[in-house]
Amino acid sequence: MTDQKSGTRSSVGLLDIAAQVPGLILDVPTILRGVVTGFGARPSAKTSIGKVFQERAARHADKLFLRFGDERITYREANETVNRYAAVLAAKGVGHGDVVGIMLRNSPESVLLMLATVKCGAVAGMINYHQRGDVLDHSLGLLKATVVVADTDFVEPITESGADTDGLITVDEMKRLAATAPTTNPATASAVLAKDKAFYIFTSGTTGMPKASVMTHYRWLRALAGFGGMGMRLTSNDTLYCCLPLYHNNALTVALSSVLNSGATLALGKSFSASKFWDDVIRYDATAFVYIGEICTYLLNQPPKDTDRKHKVRVIGGNGLRPAIWDDFTERFGIDRVCEFYAASEGNTAFVNFFNLDKTTGICPTPVAFVEYDPDSGDPLRDDKGRVKKVKSGEPGLLLSKVSNFQPFDGYTDEKESEKKLVRNAFRDGDVWFNTGDLMRSQGFGHAAFTDRLGDTFRWKGENVATTEVEAALSTDPQIEEATVFGVEVEGAGGRAGMAAIQLKEGEEFDGKALAKAAYDKLPGYAVPLFVRVVKELAHTSTFKSQKGDLRKEGYGGTTGEGDEDAGSIEDPIYVLAGRDEGYVEFYDEYPQEVADGKKPKS
Secondary structure, rough: EOOOOOOEEEEHHHHHHHHHHHHHHHHHHHHHHHHHHOOOOOOOOOOOOOHHHHHHHHOOOEEEEEOOOEEEEHHHHHHHHHHHHHHHHHHHOOOOEEEEEEEEOOOOHHHHHHHHHHOOOOOOEEOOOOOOHHHHHHHHHHHHHOOOOOOOHHHHHHHHOOOOOOOEEEEHHHHHHHHOOOOOHHHHHHOOOOOEEEEEOOOOOOOOOOOOOEEEEHHHHHHHHHHHHHHOOOOOOOOEEEEOOOOOHHHHHHHHHHHHHHHHEEEEEEOOOOOOHHHHHHHOOOEEEEHHHHHHHHHHHHOOOOOHHHHOOEEEEEEEEOHHHHHHHHHHHHEEEEEEOOOOOOOOOOOOOOOOOOOOOOOOOOOEEEOOOOOOOOEEEEEOOOOOOOOOOEEEEEEEEEEOOOOOOOEEEEEHHHHOOEEEEEOOOOEEEEEEEEEEEEOOOOEEEEEEHHHHHHHOOOOOOOHHHHHHHOOOOEEEEEEEEOOOOOOOOOOOOEEEEEEEEOOOOOOOHHHHHHHHOOHHHHHHOEEEEEEEOOEOOOOOOOOOOOHHHOOOOOOOOOOOOHHHOOOOEEEEEEEEEEEEOOEEEEEEHHOOOOEEEEE
């Protein structure tokens, strides 16, 4: 059942699930292969990403493993190159537990070098190649890498950052050294344990310096079972297109594991381009692709083209496809199956849309809890006995995931940062839960819908406002290219008022009444933003996350929340909500006081 107000699926029923069973039966071989490979592994077992890749390379030797531009690389050729790279790394002193930094743009080498690293029993530190200066120095410092392999034009930024350049080599030098190296599988690949570290994936750094989250072979193999075997369910005849950078877990884990589970082909795009996306998909004969929600929004905002349905895509996998655009996206582009999921790089659990239901992150087979929380601190609320309290069924709550031997919490390289994410003695003495920092709402039958990041949620008029829902509502207005929402303080008023920064579509002029109507049509009154800032372009991280920090700090100018900006310091036009009928009007100095006095906006 879908909530007509928010566009979200309010609940999941037994009939919804039963309707999908016939289609699942055809995919049983793929599902079983993933379950045996992934869920069959135990932390102490001698199994790993490198070993699975070797097995798939032997089984699918002459099938295409990688496509990139005009390059075509078979599984046999890929494995031989991986072994050559592993031999070079070993010759440079890389052994079990050492770190190899990889700072490469999307290319076959970024995949092959990662595989070579894990075959050595080492850890691949996947560096965001957009980083510069102190941030890059910080990230490289966290890795303490024995060897760093970089594209030639990244050598200068690494050197200028002040980072240690010992062990730094270019990918071209790596290729030269590997030309005469042995192609046989290294013995180290069969000695790696599932519990060993495989990758370091960096957080986006939207709230400070990036942190390096740990991905073990064990968790990656479970991702292969969940995302690959049960979720995407590719066959060896499929080609999966991925234009996300390889330092992003949707590429490194979801895409690669889904491909390796079935011996499919991975087609790499250099980067995401909204205008050329479908051209690339068609060029590669792709039958699947991975996404993050922002990509879907950008594609839907493109003018209709005759290529919108000239592709062969039958399934897509990713996270963040907003319920408000779910139907529009799948209908316009003819997508039959959406494998939406919920997971986090540092997390120990995941939801996967196994049953192909609309507007859900899917089902989670491991113990989780949706609990009451403090919106200011982000901590779970506790009762008078010191125990965490679950929310009522169907209400949004802070998602906690139980930590156990079956689902360990690998955390970050910084133990103090890892401990901050744990909730101890939650429901009974001695239990440990991972605090995801995300708000989720149970939909029944183990399913849940993503609501918001806790740090993005704000409280206004005694109500919690989920920024993702507000952004989705504003985006239904045809004049909006993109919107990002956050809370700002209004002196004399409790809580935080909603503020939206919007980017208009090319050629559009701001229509305050139309935007207010879109908001009121989709949202309760308390969630309608009071302030709107019209910007030329919204800034994003390299993984397409909106950079709200500066916008939140600047607020609407004057004496707002986190900053001390002067009213005239913001050059972008600011509008304020006069009322449901009046819509948004130009900002005037008396408005904040009118809000504090309860005079504005008019209901």
